[in-house]
Amino acid sequence: MxxxxxLPSLRQLRAFExxxxxxxxxxxxxxxxxxxxxxxxxxxxxxxxxxxxxxERGRTGTYLTALGSVLLPRVQRLFAHIQSALRDPVxxxxxxxxxxxxxxxxxxxxxxxxxxxxxxxxxxxxxAARKLSxxxxxxxxxxRDLERVIRRSLYQRMARGLAPTAQARELxxxxxxxxxxxxxxxxxxxxxxxxxxxxxTIGNIPHSGAHxxxxxxxxxxxSYPAASVQILDGPYEPLLDALxxxxxxxxxxVLRRPAxxxxxxxxxxxxxxxxxxxxxxxxxxxxxxxxxQDLARYDWILPARGAPRREAFERLFAGSSPSPVVSIETxxxxxxxxxxxxxxxxxxxxxxxxxxxxxxxxxxxxxxxxVLARVDGVASxxxxxxxxxxxxxxxxxxxxxxxHQRSFxxxxxxxxxQLLDVTQPV
Numbered sequence: 001m002x003x004x005x006x007l008p009s010l011r012q013l014r015a016f017e018x019x020x021x022x023x024x025x026x027x028x029x030x031x032x033x034x035x036x037x038x039x040x041x042x043x044x045x046x047x048x049x050x051x052x053x054x055x056e057r058g059r060t061g062t063y064l065t066a067l068g069s070v071l072l073p074r075v076q077r078l079f080a081h082i083q084s085a086l087r088d089p090v091x092x093x094x095x096x097x098x099x100x101x102x103x104x105x106x107x108x109x110x111x112x113x114x115x116x117x118x119x120x121x122x123x124x125x126x127x128a129a130r131k132l133s134x135x136x137x138x139x140x141x142x143x144r145d146l147e148r149v150i151r152r153s154l155y156q157r158m159a160r161g162l163a164p165t166a167q168a169r170e171l172x173x174x175x176x177x178x179x180x181x182x183x184x185x186x187x188x189x190x191x192x193x194x195x196x197x198x199x200x201t202i203g204n205i206p207h208s209g210a211h212x213x214x215x216x217x218x219x220x221x222x223s224y225p226a227a228s229v230q231i232l233d234g235p236y237e238p239l240l241d242a243l244x245x246x247x248x249x250x251x252x253x254v255l256r257r258p259a260x261x262x263x264x265x266x267x268x269x270x271x272x273x274x275x276x277x278x279x280x281x282x283x284x285x286x287x288x289x290x291x292x293q294d295l296a297r298y299d300w301i302l303p304a305r306g307a308p309r310r311e312a313f314e315r316l317f318a319g320s321s322p323s324p325v326v327s328i329e330t331x332x333x334x335x336x337x338x339x340x341x342x343x344x345x346x347x348x349x350x351x352x353x354x355x356x357x358x359x360x361x362x363x364x365x366x367x368x369x370x371v372l373a374r375v376d377g378v379a380s381x382x383x384x385x386x387x388x389x390x391x392x393x394x395x396x397x398x399x400x401x402x403x404h405q406r407s408f409x410x411x412x413x414x415x416x417x418q419l420l421d422v423t424q425p426v
Contacts, residue, residue: 023062025039025057050186074188077181082105085178092150112142115143200390201249206332207253208253209352211355243264244264250390252397264379268376269376270405272351274373274374277347285363290365295324301326324346340362350374352404
């Protein structure tokens with residue numbers, strides 16, 4: 001993401017949007033309650049900041065240039081996001097009296113948003129002031145002014161001072177997502193200019209099909225070498241939060257959206273069932289058939305409860321007696337590899353992950369169960385509108401997934417020896 005201080009301000013963007021919509025600087029000035037020179041100056045400031053021409057005057061009015069037409073939809077989406085957030089009952093009671101959502105939105109400033117998001121992310125005014133490099137009194141003034149503007153309480157007094165309410169955190173999240181539209185708009189302008197410097201940010205869920213993701217990234221950067229891709233690894237919940245707040249564009253891996261995350265959508269890409277995995281010299285590695293009783297005799301290494309892999313394990317042994325012991329809980333691939341290579345513990349890994357095991361190698365046991373089904377794909381914000389480069393990357397990732405899915409569906413059931421061959425070093 002760009003430095004927010006290098007971006008056009010909300011006030012300037014409102015002037016641009018009003019002129020574009022009204023096709024007149026005079027009409028826009030009247031709508032905004034500003035002078036014509038002020039509106040002209042604000043539009044010129046945006047054009048200088050972005051080094052582009054967005055509007056041109058004609059005999060019958062002021063009209064968008066080609067690049068202005070690229071930016072305008074993103075600016076309109078930005079303000080629509082803010083107005084939608086103000087209308088959301090989760091954020092607070094509905095506005096009443098003469099104030100409308102639009103009139104309130106017009107009063108929200110960049111300073112308001114920076115203050116709110118900093119406090120929401122840091123959890124306290126003291127930490128937020130340090131993050132913004134401003135004094136606490138200045139931060140308090142901005143925070144309280146936003147409360148006055150939107151007519152909602154955003155902070156509560158705690159033992160350690162003022163802290164953001166749940167409504168404040170939700171509003172901060174929604175406003176941060178809104179500002180992402182400006183980043184996307186600038187990226188789209190640069191793309192039209194033939195400057196492909198956009199950054200795609202992807203959250204990679206542990207034990208995902210990293211090989212497919214890597215191939216798609218390599219293909220993408222081969223076509224757009226000036227672009228960049230940022231991959232963030234970590235547990236699912238923090239990655240989901242980062243997606244919802246706008247810090248990630250996409251989330252890749254096992255599909256597991258919780259029912260409450262209605263602002264997130266998922267797209268299926270390929271089947272990636274779990275398989276039972278042990279070290280090559282494990283006592284079960286040469287068995288022709290494997291039963292649940294065989295598997296229950298050994299300790300297991302799995303993620304903590306709630307993870308899809310752990311849930312598959314629990315379904316597998318539901319009602320089984322005795323139940324196997326999960327002696328190690330982790331999502332670390334490095335820990336998995338080390339533990340499996342040096343002990344007789346058992347794990348569940350995805351098929352794709354096992355196929356690309358490292359040279360120390362693993363063996364997939366000849367055990368199959370419908371409860372080990374798993375599907376992988378991508379998640380994004382439900383109202384996310386990808387840029388041209390986002391769309392190109394998604395198409396490449398879908399192509400890799402389709403190729404893998406065809407191979408998976410066409411391959412016959414593997415014998416025990418074939419299963420062992422799959423895990424040979426590649």
